[in-house]
Amino acid sequence: MGKNKGSRITITLECECRNSQNVQKKIIKRKNGISRYTTSKNKRNTPSRLEIKKFCSNCNSHKIFKEIK
Structure with a gap:
């Protein structure tokens, strides 16, 4: 029988550039949307x-x- 995977959870990682508008003005955006x-x-x-x-x-x-979260 397989082991229980109770201690592992799935998480989502998000870029910090989404929250800072000043950084996005300086950098040329490649495409719209959120990188996750x-x-x-x-x-x-x-x-x-x-x-x-x-990346x-x-x-x-x-x-x-x-x-x-």
Whole structure:
């Protein structure tokens, strides 16, 4: 039988450029919309919010993506 995956949860990562309007004016936008990723994390090992550097298609560069609820 398989193990229970009770400690792993699915989270959504969102770019911080969505909240700051000043950054978007300086950078040429590639397309409209929100850049988001989904991943899973172990809530026992990582109880705090996750931050990962990934590619943002909205900014056309690598940015820090933060976990949202």
